[in-house]
Amino acid sequence: MRRMMRWAARLYPAAWRARYGDELDVLLDDAGPRWADVFDILRGALTMQVATLNFWKIAAAFAIAGAMTAGAWSLTQSDRYVSSAVLRISDPSAGVTRMQAWLHMQALQQEVLSRHSLSNIIQEQKLYDKERSHEPLEDIVQTMRVRDLLVKPMSGGEFTVTFANQDRAAAQATVRAVVAAFAEANVAHGKLNLEVVRPASLPDVSSVPDRPRVIFSGLMAGLLVGAVVGALYTIARGRKQWSLRLIAAFAVAGMAIGLTIAMSIPDRFVSMAVLRTSETDKFGAALRTALSDASIDDVIMKYELYPAERRSMPIAQVIGKMRNTAIQVRIVELPADTQARAFTVAFAYTDRYKAQMVTQELVARISGTVRAEVLDPPSMPMAPSSPNRLQIGAFGLFAGTLLGLAASRLRRPPLATA
Numbered sequence: 001m002r003r004m005m006r007w008a009a010r011l012y013p014a015a016w017r018a019r020y021g022d023e024l025d026v027l028l029d030d031a032g033p034r035w036a037d038v039f040d041i042l043r044g045a046l047t048m049q050v051a052t053l054n055f056w057k058i059a060a061a062f063a064i065a066g067a068m069t070a071g072a073w074s075l076t077q078s079d080r081y082v083s084s085a086v087l088r089i090s091d092p093s094a095g096v097t098r099m100q101a102w103l104h105m106q107a108l109q110q111e112v113l114s115r116h117s118l119s120n121i122i123q124e125q126k127l128y129d130k131e132r133s134h135e136p137l138e139d140i141v142q143t144m145r146v147r148d149l150l151v152k153p154m155s156g157g158e159f160t161v162t163f164a165n166q167d168r169a170a171a172q173a174t175v176r177a178v179v180a181a182f183a184e185a186n187v188a189h190g191k192l193n194l195e196v197v198r199p200a201s202l203p204d205v206s207s208v209p210d211r212p213r214v215i216f217s218g219l220m221a222g223l224l225v226g227a228v229v230g231a232l233y234t235i236a237r238g239r240k241q242w243s244l245r246l247i248a249a250f251a252v253a254g255m256a257i258g259l260t261i262a263m264s265i266p267d268r269f270v271s272m273a274v275l276r277t278s279e280t281d282k283f284g285a286a287l288r289t290a291l292s293d294a295s296i297d298d299v300i301m302k303y304e305l306y307p308a309e310r311r312s313m314p315i316a317q318v319i320g321k322m323r324n325t326a327i328q329v330r331i332v333e334l335p336a337d338t339q340a341r342a343f344t345v346a347f348a349y350t351d352r353y354k355a356q357m358v359t360q361e362l363v364a365r366i367s368g369t370v371r372a373e374v375l376d377p378p379s380m381p382m383a384p385s386s387p388n389r390l391q392i393g394a395f396g397l398f399a400g401t402l403l404g405l406a407a408s409r410l411r412r413p414p415l416a417t418a
Helices: 002-008 014-032 033-050 056-077 098-112 115-125 139-146 169-187 211-236 246-266 279-292 293-303 307-314 317-327 353-369 389-412
Strands: 081-090 148-152 158-165 192-196 267-276 327-332 341-349 374-376
Touching: 002 014, 002 033, 014 098, 014 267, 098 115, 098 148, 098 169, 098 279, 115 139, 115 169, 139 148, 139 158, 158 169, 169 192, 211 389, 246 267, 246 389, 267 279, 267 353, 279 341, 279 353, 293 317, 293 353, 307 317, 317 327, 317 341, 341 353
Parallel strands: none
Antiparallel strands: 081 158, 081 192, 148 158, 267 341, 267 374, 327 341
């Protein structure tokens, strides 16, 4: 009890302890240890600390609180082990292009990540036992697809398959099952080889959550918030070390810079169409033809796309930029009992009219070689999808305010004149 009382006494401000610490130690030696005395000392220390608050105490308190909150949150998250495997798509007779590997992987991924395929893997591997007792299987499949299972393309026709689970053996077994599903889908889909470069790993330590990183993020977030709160507190108390003009100038400059950067980024409009077809194999071939170098080159020239890029870089790079950053083709989930597949075809460009026209052109080139029903024609985007100028301006304002606080705190006072 006495040790706890002495620990509580250390919470008093350093200046107070330097002046009255010896007297308090004598008083603690003579007093009988009681819980009421411990609470009285704690209350007195907190009252004294609040009365002597300053910028650094507030910033440090928020930083510690942020780190503790983040650490406590990370402890509530279960350890999860991540197993991974590396696969490679290759052609036994000739070199496979990057586009062919990407398209083939997309076709395999649509098959393996379908609701039917993942439902079988969940049931075979006995995953999500608790969730399956009170949640629909469709929701669990979506959770697995979005949160736990990741298929990521790499260079040279390779791609990784990773899965996170609380049981490291279950994580490895699930990755093996997914790799087997890719192999089965590859046999059904065509002419390219699928090679297992690195089999499913057995993780030794948990990778999720990354507690040191979470705690550091909480520490930095608390420090930033504490800096703002501490500055506002000292300003409200009438301290002279802060310059409101300097802080306001930095804040306005930060917002102006943010808005300038935001305005320099061109608008991007996205037009989207939805197709449905029962000829999924032919659809893949039609998609490869529509996204071939010759087809995209023709579309670029026909609609005069990327004039600045065509003046400054080879056409092959412009084609790659359009295919990899502007065109998106994704599968749409349909009821399991239907034989058809639905796909979205989207194109993003700085001109909304050209975005719609190019999407129409891509849909026409795809549906020209395969029977596909247009469920939703190419849309006319009314507002840009990016950039978010309000968010960029707000970030500039916040960053400018923090810089203004630092500059105001570190500025030197003017020299007194004789």
